[in-house]
Amino acid sequence: MSITPQREPVMPKLRAENIIKMLKKGERVDNRGLHDYRSISVSIGIIGKAEGSALVKLGGTQVIAGVKAELGSPYEDRPNEGVLQVHAEFVPLASPSFEPGPPNEEAIEVARIIDRSLREPRAIELSKLIVQPGRLAWVIYDDVYVIDHDGNILDAGMIASMIALAVTKLPKLDISSEGVKINRDVKETPLPLNTLVTTITMGVLGDILVVDPSLEEESVLDTFISISVDEKGRIVGLQKRGLKSITPKTLDSAVEIALKKGDQVLSFIRKVISSPQEYMKW
Amino acid sequence: MSESKPRLIREDGLRVDGRKPEDLRPIRMEIEVLKNANGSALVEYGGTKVIAAVYGPREATPKAVQLPDRAVLRVRYHMAPFSTSEHKSPAPTRREIELSKVIREALEAVVFTDQFPRASIDVFIEVLQADGGTRTAGLTAASLALADAGIPMRDLVAGVAVGKVDGVIVLDINELEDEFGEADMPLGYAAGVGEIVLLQLNGVLTPEEFKKAVELGRRGAERIYAQMKETLHKKYLAILES
Numbered sequence: 001m002s003i004t005p006q007r008e009p010v011m012p013k014l015r016a017e018n019i020i021k022m023l024k025k026g027e028r029v030d031n032r033g034l035h036d037y038r039s040i041s042v043s044i045g046i047i048g049k050a051e052g053s054a055l056v057k058l059g060g061t062q063v064i065a066g067v068k069a070e071l072g073s074p075y076e077d078r079p080n081e082g083v084l085q086v087h088a089e090f091v092p093l094a095s096p097s098f099e100p101g102p103p104n105e106e107a108i109e110v111a112r113i114i115d116r117s118l119r120e121p122r123a124i125e126l127s128k129l130i131v132q133p134g135r136l137a138w139v140i141y142d143d144v145y146v147i148d149h150d151g152n153i154l155d156a157g158m159i160a161s162m163i164a165l166a167v168t169k170l171p172k173l174d175i176s177s178e179g180v181k182i183n184r185d186v187k188e189t190p191l192p193l194n195t196l197v198t199t200i201t202m203g204v205l206g207d208i209l210v211v212d213p214s215l216e217e218e219s220v221l222d223t224f225i226s227i228s229v230d231e232k233g234r235i236v237g238l239q240k241r242g243l244k245s246i247t248p249k250t251l252d253s254a255v256e257i258a259l260k261k262g263d264q265v266l267s268f269i270r271k272v273i274s275s276p277q278e279y280m281k282w
Numbered sequence: 283m284s285e286s287k288p289r290l291i292r293e294d295g296l297r298v299d300g301r302k303p304e305d306l307r308p309i310r311m312e313i314e315v316l317k318n319a320n321g322s323a324l325v326e327y328g329g330t331k332v333i334a335a336v337y338g339p340r341e342a343t344p345k346a347v348q349l350p351d352r353a354v355l356r357v358r359y360h361m362a363p364f365s366t367s368e369h370k371s372p373a374p375t376r377r378e379i380e381l382s383k384v385i386r387e388a389l390e391a392v393v394f395t396d397q398f399p400r401a402s403i404d405v406f407i408e409v410l411q412a413d414g415g416t417r418t419a420g421l422t423a424a425s426l427a428l429a430d431a432g433i434p435m436r437d438l439v440a441g442v443a444v445g446k447v448d449g450v451i452v453l454d455i456n457e458l459e460d461e462f463g464e465a466d467m468p469l470g471y472a473a474g475v476g477e478i479v480l481l482q483l484n485g486v487l488t489p490e491e492f493k494k495a496v497e498l499g500r501r502g503a504e505r506i507y508a509q510m511k512e513t514l515h516k517k518y519l520a521i522l523e524s
Contacts, residue, residue: 002382003347003402004354004390105383108376120465120485225481235492238467238483239384245391245477248496255489 002105004243008097009219016220023205023217030059030214035257037212037265040159042272043282044167051187052168055282056160059214060150062094065142065160067168071182072139074130082129082137086115088144088157095149109241110154111144114161117197117228117237118142124165125192131173136180138170140191151215154226158199159269165191166273197236198265200258201226204242207250209257225254229262287462290447298459299328303452306442306502311422311513313430321431325423328456329413334423335406336431342402353398357386359420361409381417388421388441388470388480394434403433414456415443421470421480422506429514437472439479440506444469444499446487451495453502467495471503 019029026034038059047053052067074081088111090098103111118124129138142165144157169187173180203210203221213221223244228237235255240246246254272279290298297303307328316322319335326332342348359381363370374382385407393403405427407420418441425439445455447463460466465485472479478496487495 001356001358002379002386003356004349004352004386004395006349105379108379109383112376112380116484230486234486234488235483236486238481238492240387240478240481241384242387243390245472245475245479246481247477248500251478251481251496252493255492259489 007219009215011216011219015216019217019220020205023208023210028210029216034209035211035261037261038214040268042163042279044163044272044276044279046282051170052164052166054160054163054167056156056163058152058156058159058212060148061152061156062146062148063153063156063160064145064147065157065164066145067164068141068143069168069170070139070141071131071136071180074134074137078126079134080130081126083139084115084119084124084126084142085139086111086118086142086144086161088114088146090146090149090153094146098149109239110157113154113199113226113228113237113239114142114144114158117158117199118161118165121197121230121234121236122194123162123197123230125194128192131180140165140168149215151218152201152212155199155201155212158197158228159265162196162198162269163272166193166196166269167276195230195232196266196269197228197230198262198269199226199228199237200261200265202254202257204244204246204250207247207253209250209254211257211261225251227254227258229258229266231266233259288458290459290462291450297447297452299456303450304498304501306454306505307456309506309509311426311509313426313513313517319427319431321427321429321433323423323426323430325419325426327415327419327454329411330409330415330419331411332416332419332423333408333410334420334427336403336424336427336433337406338403338431339398339401339433340404342400347402348400351399352395353401353403355386355390355393355395356402356404357382357389357407357424358405359385359407359409359417361412361416365409365412384480384482385417385421385424388439389424389428391477391479392425392435392437392439392472393428394436397434403428412457414458414460415441415454415468417441418443418468418470422510426510426513430517437474438507438510439470439472440503440510441468441470441480442499442502442506443467444495444502446485446491446495451491451498453498465495467499469496469499469503471500471507473500473504473507
């Protein structure tokens with residue numbers, strides 16, 4: 001059952017009113033423009049045991065995406081495709097409002113938005129991940145691990161996932177008469193990618209759109225729209241979240257902003273994965 | 283289920299079930315279908331059958347979930363084990379947890395929750411038969427059940443799913459069109475105030491197609507909205523006349 005949550009974090013009314021007042025004037029408490037992202041930094045390959053990994057810092061938000069590859073059965077209705085599974089964990093070390101336990105609805109929603117945004121444009125060509133049609137396939141687990149929450153977990157998680165998947169190297173398969181075995185000593189084959197994808201999340205305040213809301217802004221803005229875009233300039237996913245509505249006119253502006261910002265974020269991701277050695281430090 | 287994709291737009295330009303791209307399926311609505319609930323509604327979009335019940339406003343329990351300045355909304359979207367071609371486990375899936383959230387958020391945008399501090403308004407949606415568009419039919423049913431329960435709201439909301447099948451943008455997709463189509467875009471629309479309360483896109487659209495899909499969805503939702511109003515009017519006219 002989904003229940004109206006408490007507003008978190010609790011903030012002095014004066015501060016909340018100030019944030020709103022400034023947004024209405026086109027200003028933000030951290031001096032950003034309405035359509036600016038916070039600074040993004042990336043460290044890749046930080047988890048050697050994972051087939052691919054990336055730590056993304058989006059302002060004060062930190063998210064690790066770890067990719068593991070296992071052998072498993074393909075889905076019954078997709079016998080000629082590998083499997084992709086995205087999960088998100090909001091672990092309690094990341095925020096005073098996160099509790100231990102199974103993923104809550106927020107974490108499930110974030111994971112499912114990332115999953116759909118990767119799946120629908122076939123960002124990963126799953127048909128190339130089949131080992132024995134109908135029987136054996138690569139199962140790719142993308143686990144999104146939030147370690148510090150300062151707002152906009154979704155975009156940080158999406159960027160981390162995309163980069164981790166793009167730098168993933170599948171282990172070698174040893175095929176013998178006894179069967180197929182994973183040899184993790186040799187990781188060589190990159191995942192077959194068709195396109196890069198990112199999401200652009202905006203807070204909605206009437207007809208004002210606030211790109212990449214921080215935690216403080218999230219707690220005063222009730223409504224959000226997240227639009228996923230790919231390298232061909234297509235819309236590959238969308239989700240309206242939060243307590244209030246959005247007008248069709250504001251939705252049109254959100255799409256316009258998402259396509260423009262998406263271009264920028266995607267070129268950043270391209271830059272990172274084309275020179276990975278420059279981002280291999282933490 | 284097979285992997286081979288059936289043809290979804292026939293040679294004559296009509297859809298698998300003979301509809302034009304901008305046609306809704308036959309829609310049935312009834313309110314006050316349950317005795318115990320404070321409000322209830324049965325909604326059918328073609329083969330999709332959904333029932334919704336509202337309990338409340340009532341004291342929110344446990345106390346820890348109460349909010350001092352407003353009522354909490356509690357929404358459960360759930361599919362009956364017999365609602366799908368293969369048996370569905372009654373335990374809530376990740377999908378049902380997500381859909382409960384997006385439906386709750388759609389209703390938050392219209393219900394005057396600030397009139398009932400510390401209370402809860404509970405909405406239970408049971409999908410009895412799934413044939414595409416269950417979350418949107420569920421939203422329509424929930425909105426009718428809230429109205430039937432006399433909960434004050436800014437507007438009614440109508441749900442409809444727009445899709446892209448064989449390259450054509452179509453209204454109110456059925457299960458086959460959802461499974462084999464290129465996109466599924468559920469929309470919740472408060473037609474009286476002209477605001478979008480639920481919007482998701484599962485699929486790939488160009489910006490032009492997206493614009494067209496939102497337009498088509500709004501026009502479809504307006505027709506469903508009119509039928510919702512008529513359904514509610516009929517009940518109160520009957521009371522007036524008796």
